[in-house]
Amino acid sequence: MRLIEEKFIKLGADNAPGQEVRQNITAIHLRGEKINGIPVDFSHGDVDAFEPIPGSLEHFIDGYHIGGKQAYTEYRGSKNIRQDVAQKLSKFTGSVIDENQNLIITPGTQGALFLAMGSIIARGDKVSIVEPDYFANRKLVEFFDGEIVPIKMDYLNTKTSSGLDLTQLEEAFKNGVKLFLFSNPNNPTGVIYSKEEIRQIAELAQNYGAQVIVDELYSRQIFDGRSYTHLCGENMMDPENLITIIGPSKTESLSGYRLGVAFGSSQIIDRMEKLQAIVSLRASGYSQAVLASWFSEPEGWMSQRIQAHQAIRDDLLGKFNSAEGFTVRATEGGSYIFPKVPELDVTIGEFTKILRLQADVTVTPGTEFGPQFTDSFRINFSQNHAAAIDAIDRIIKVVDLYRK
Amino acid sequence: MRLIEEKFIKLGADNAPGQEVRQNITAIHLRGEKINGIPVDFSHGDVDAFEPIPGSLEHFIDGYHIGGKQAYTEYRGSKNIRQDVAQKLSKFTGSVIDENQNLIITPGTQGALFLAMGSIIARGDKVSIVEPDYFANRKLVEFFDGEIVPIKMDYLNTKTSSGLDLTQLEEAFKNGVKLFLFSNPNNPTGVIYSKEEIRQIAELAQNYGAQVIVDELYSRQIFDGRSYTHLCGENMMDPENLITIIGPSKTESLSGYRLGVAFGSSQIIDRMEKLQAIVSLRASGYSQAVLASWFSEPEGWMSQRIQAHQAIRDDLLGKFNSAEGFTVRATEGGSYIFPKVPELDVTIGEFTKILRLQADVTVTPGTEFGPQFTDSFRINFSQNHAAAIDAIDRIIKVVDLYRK
Numbered sequence: 001m002r003l004i005e006e007k008f009i010k011l012g013a014d015n016a017p018g019q020e021v022r023q024n025i026t027a028i029h030l031r032g033e034k035i036n037g038i039p040v041d042f043s044h045g046d047v048d049a050f051e052p053i054p055g056s057l058e059h060f061i062d063g064y065h066i067g068g069k070q071a072y073t074e075y076r077g078s079k080n081i082r083q084d085v086a087q088k089l090s091k092f093t094g095s096v097i098d099e100n101q102n103l104i105i106t107p108g109t110q111g112a113l114f115l116a117m118g119s120i121i122a123r124g125d126k127v128s129i130v131e132p133d134y135f136a137n138r139k140l141v142e143f144f145d146g147e148i149v150p151i152k153m154d155y156l157n158t159k160t161s162s163g164l165d166l167t168q169l170e171e172a173f174k175n176g177v178k179l180f181l182f183s184n185p186n187n188p189t190g191v192i193y194s195k196e197e198i199r200q201i202a203e204l205a206q207n208y209g210a211q212v213i214v215d216e217l218y219s220r221q222i223f224d225g226r227s228y229t230h231l232c233g234e235n236m237m238d239p240e241n242l243i244t245i246i247g248p249s250k251t252e253s254l255s256g257y258r259l260g261v262a263f264g265s266s267q268i269i270d271r272m273e274k275l276q277a278i279v280s281l282r283a284s285g286y287s288q289a290v291l292a293s294w295f296s297e298p299e300g301w302m303s304q305r306i307q308a309h310q311a312i313r314d315d316l317l318g319k320f321n322s323a324e325g326f327t328v329r330a331t332e333g334g335s336y337i338f339p340k341v342p343e344l345d346v347t348i349g350e351f352t353k354i355l356r357l358q359a360d361v362t363v364t365p366g367t368e369f370g371p372q373f374t375d376s377f378r379i380n381f382s383q384n385h386a387a388a389i390d391a392i393d394r395i396i397k398v399v400d401l402y403r404k
Numbered sequence: 405m406r407l408i409e410e411k412f413i414k415l416g417a418d419n420a421p422g423q424e425v426r427q428n429i430t431a432i433h434l435r436g437e438k439i440n441g442i443p444v445d446f447s448h449g450d451v452d453a454f455e456p457i458p459g460s461l462e463h464f465i466d467g468y469h470i471g472g473k474q475a476y477t478e479y480r481g482s483k484n485i486r487q488d489v490a491q492k493l494s495k496f497t498g499s500v501i502d503e504n505q506n507l508i509i510t511p512g513t514q515g516a517l518f519l520a521m522g523s524i525i526a527r528g529d530k531v532s533i534v535e536p537d538y539f540a541n542r543k544l545v546e547f548f549d550g551e552i553v554p555i556k557m558d559y560l561n562t563k564t565s566s567g568l569d570l571t572q573l574e575e576a577f578k579n580g581v582k583l584f585l586f587s588n589p590n591n592p593t594g595v596i597y598s599k600e601e602i603r604q605i606a607e608l609a610q611n612y613g614a615q616v617i618v619d620e621l622y623s624r625q626i627f628d629g630r631s632y633t634h635l636c637g638e639n640m641m642d643p644e645n646l647i648t649i650i651g652p653s654k655t656e657s658l659s660g661y662r663l664g665v666a667f668g669s670s671q672i673i674d675r676m677e678k679l680q681a682i683v684s685l686r687a688s689g690y691s692q693a694v695l696a697s698w699f700s701e702p703e704g705w706m707s708q709r710i711q712a713h714q715a716i717r718d719d720l721l722g723k724f725n726s727a728e729g730f731t732v733r734a735t736e737g738g739s740y741i742f743p744k745v746p747e748l749d750v751t752i753g754e755f756t757k758i759l760r761l762q763a764d765v766t767v768t769p770g771t772e773f774g775p776q777f778t779d780s781f782r783i784n785f786s787q788n789h790a791a792a793i794d795a796i797d798r799i800i801k802v803v804d805l806y807r808k
Contacts, residue, residue: 004526067451067452111683258685280684283662
């Protein structure tokens with residue numbers, strides 16, 4: 001088999017959120033009748049239920065009318081917009097961000113993650129990722145021919161921390177891991193790393209001279225008034241070894257514009273821009289103008305949005321906790337719940353296909369987040385509140401039909 | 405030096421079009437006074453001089469109002485939009501395009517090129533590119549650890565073809581080259597490949613089982629009523645070995661939306677979508693809606709635009725032809741002129757920096773298009789007509805100051 005074919009077999013995207021429509025589902029036999037209800041796609045947030053920041057479209061239109069200057073920005077993004085965003089993110093994270101050296105605007109946070117990984121990982125490099133964590137992390141390491149050294153997060157057996165195995169992380173650094181990548185809040189569990197954990201990660205990275213990428217995509221949506229620790233704000237590791245990723249695609253619902261930001265190490269940001277030059281040149285110039293609405297939402301808009309999500313979370317957790325055999329940790333930040341299901345006599349991949357066919361509910365199988373999560377699935381609860389509750393009832397019914 | 409550092413040294417983007425603002429230019433000594441005039445940036449087209457297709461912004465706004473369905477399309481793009489685009493491109497190129505199997509919408513044509521190259525090239529694969537050709541082609545092969553086998557195009561010594569060395573191309577295929585990439589019309593020379601050349605390329609690729617990527621970004625802007633041959637329309641090679649790239653960023657001035665399209669081989673398109681899933685997920689969903697205006701321009705709009713560009717071309721060629729020591733081939737398609745300058749006593753890289761400082765004119769040095777083009781530069785003449793003519797006068801004056 002050619003090398004390139006092997007590479008793409010690992011890159012399978014059939015179960016990736018939003019791609020379910022391309023699955024071959026002819027061979028599935030259903031037990032019982034179809035369970036009717038409003039279709040809910042828990043694979044990503046519903047920007048009809050939670051609309052984009054007010055005024056975002058007007059900023060886009062303004063960008064269009066600026067014309068050529070806005071259409072052709074530097075690859076790292078328009079200088080004025082970088083300046084505005086750098087100021088807002090400095091304030092938010094408590095770190096120093098120079099808009100000329102330390103920040104790049106990208107096509108979505110996925111774009112930021114790809115560019116950061118591609119700027120750090122060379123063939124054969126050892127990279128640590130968390131299990132469970134965002135499904136693309138693993139694929140990115142594989143695409144760049146790195147070697148994955150997974151770090152376990154025992155998220156179900158603690159409530160005061162993420163449960164990351166810091167001993168394993170130190171062992172990994174000792175054995176030559178040069179890059180650690182993690183999302184905080186964690187995707188798919190919604191767990192927040194404790195201040196102590198963040199500081200220990202920083203200390204370990206500093207002691208072993210390792211680089212760190214933190215994906216803080218959901219860091220503005222924190223529940224129950226919890227405190228959140230930005231690694232970059234702790235000033236415990238060489239800032240040239242750290243990249244933070246964030247963007248307005250989630251809580252702020254600006255996903256349709258494809259905008260993300262990476263900030264930190266000037267050397268890595270320089271490389272990311274060089275890579276951007278051959279990947280897609282720049283984030284859409286007109287879309288960049290939409291960043292003016294980010295961190296400048298109308299008074300009270302963000303806190304209302306967080307409260308609305310917290311209310312959905314509470315109702316959904318209530319459902320799972322009162323159903324038989326589910327184990328679930330309460331989401332601390334972000335819009336994900338990652339329930340562990342009772343033992344089924346179909347695989348989790350089959351279960352998600354059945355669920356779509358039988359109950360019009362789309363979830364993402366746990367195995368996308370680590371090979372061992374054969375008994376979990378992820379839902380994004382940024383949905384119409386009533387429809388989401390009803391869909392959870394349907395999930396529980398389907399689980400009952402396929403219990404062992 | 406770490407492997408990743410070596411890789412990024414090759415990826416230098418300082419002279420990339422639009423990035424000149426990041427150059428260090430403190431060490432340059434100018435001969436004579438500043439030559440005043442309206443600043444002209446010939447590194448890319450001016451979308452203020454040639455505005456986007458009428459109605460493009462309205463399509464974007466419609467896309468926004470569609471909401472979640474438009475924000476979260478399949479990674480390869482919205483099915484409805486793919487259907488519309490596939491029909492238009494089938495008609496334009498004379499080839500069969502199934503919107504479910506053979507087409508992907510990407511963030512710009514740069515995005516399409518990156519995904520196509522990343523889906524075909526594995527470490528060590530031999531890849532042929534043309535010299536001169538688009539600057540990113542070389543960088544992409546290097547980024548994916550391929551081995552470049554350049555094919556010469558003797559564009560100055562013929563007027564009836566591109567001058568591509570087909571003997572060298574066959575030799576390359578014999579020696580194991582598995583992919584040939586070229587732009588038609590050629591960037592930076594504006595040369596169109598003859599029907600005979602296109603058919604010979606197809607025949608050679610078919611005989612040696614090679615894959616081909618054709619970048620047809622400028623194929624709608626053809627001058628003097630010339631005929632243009634789409635390789636995909638000749639049906640001479642296995643369609644599973646062929647990818648064609650095109651987009652509305654140039655003649656149509658939709659660059660600010662970041663939209664491109666690749667079509668052809670279903671296997672390669674599948675891989676491109678898997679890669680898109682980790683690179684940037686999808687082209688901006690709202691932007692995708694703008695493709696409705698593409699190939700659906702108001703009656704007469706495209707022919708007027710082509711005529712306006714042809715008129716600028718004629719005036720600029722006239723200037724270069726009457727100046728002493730310039731050699732230039734007339735542009736046949738697209739918006740580029742690639743003049744060969746008289747012998748200077750500064751390098752072409754220094755010359756382009758001097759030109760910016762002394763005359764407020766930005767051009768791209770020939771060495772971006774192949775290491776041997778040390779005596780040429782590229783201009784994109786999609787500019788304000790009068791300002792462009794005046795800027796050429798300034799270029800000729802600066803050349804006179806630095807002649808050997």
